[in-house]
Amino acid sequence: MRSFSFPIAAFLTACVSVTGVQAQTAHAQAATPRxxxxxxxxxxxxxxxAAKAIIEAHxxxxxxxxxxxxxKGKSLKTIQGMSKGGITDEQLAAIDADFANIR
Known part of the structure; x- marks a missing residue:
């Protein structure tokens, strides 16, 4: 009788590896701000x-x-460079911190 334990073990290992990669990808996506x-x-x-309210608050x-x-086609960081000091790094950091809570 032929044993199939090795192919089954390899298959199960591959399934666990793929599931682990999928979980890591999902976690990375969840951790990345919108x-x-x-x-x-x-x-x-x-x-x-929600994003508009955050900008208006800061x-x-x-x-x-x-x-x-x-x-409108530019980022806030780019607009900051045109604002002659009207938008600070601190404001942008605070906005980014609040953006991290939007899902």
Whole structure:
């Protein structure tokens, strides 16, 4: 009689390995914030009421500026460079910390 213990053990090991990779990937995705001040375009942030409220809480009046149409494709970090000190690194860090809580 032929033994199938090795192929079955190899198969089970492969299944456990794949499941572990899937779990790590899911954990990494869960740990990655949905938005970032460095990469997410302002238009995407403003389309989410939670993100918009966070921006408004840390940079009062920002979401109501008339000239936003000209910078909607840019990230807040890029806009910071044009703000002549109007947006600080501390504000962006606080916004990113709050963005981490949006799922």
């Amino acid at each position: 938005y970032s001040t460095a990469t997410t375009p302002l238009s995407k942030l403003l389309s989410d009421p 940079i009062p009046g920002m979401t109501k500026q008339h000239g936003l149409m000209f910078v």
